Amino acid sequence: MRFMMLMIPKGYERAEPGTMPDAAAVEAMMKYNEALQRAGVLLTLDGLHPPSMGARVSFARGKPVVTDGSFIEAREVLGGYWMIKVDSRQEAIEWAKRCPASDNEVIEIRQVQEFDDFPADVQKAAEGFKAMQDGARY
Numbered sequence: 001m002r003f004m005m006l007m008i009p010k011g012y013e014r015a016e017p018g019t020m021p022d023a024a025a026v027e028a029m030m031k032y033n034e035a036l037q038r039a040g041v042l043l044t045l046d047g048l049h050p051p052s053m054g055a056r057v058s059f060a061r062g063k064p065v066v067t068d069g070s071f072i073e074a075r076e077v078l079g080g081y082w083m084i085k086v087d088s089r090q091e092a093i094e095w096a097k098r099c100p101a102s103d104n105e106v107i108e109i110r111q112v113q114e115f116d117d118f119p120a121d122v123q124k125a126a127e128g129f130k131a132m133q134d135g136a137r138y
Contacts, residue, residue: 002043002085002112003092009079010104014070015050028100036084036095047080079105083112 012019021029036042051069058065071077086092089111096107115123115130 001087001089001092002083002114003089004110004112005082005084005092005096005099006108006110007079007081007101008076008106008108009102010076010106012079013051013074013077015052017050017053019050019052021047025100025102032098032100033082035098036082041084041086041091041095043083043085045080045082048078051077076106 033042033045036045051071051074054069056067056069056071058067084092084095086095089109092109092111096109099107101107115126118126
């Protein structure tokens, strides 16, 4: 099973463009990332720039509307993520509990919907999805 562990750092929604993490925190996180890798469960991981450098596209009446960050209504934003492959939700939770996160950080764990999880009619509607997914890998 694949799970995405989403890092939600409180206060990051107000971070200025170019905000970077502390080197000591990155060093501790790298040890954690290396443990995930050594265990063979890490598929991918990335950190994200603050929302002040992002944009949102909403669709009012079917028309795209672009809003540049920061986003006033944002209460929680993603700071980064890990994609892991483990045998159970509990194993994903155990990995998240080992993260050297600070007091202001929360990790949300979400299981990835696998193609085979969907009923036959949804699989038919998404015909070609697996090939698209495989082609999107970098």
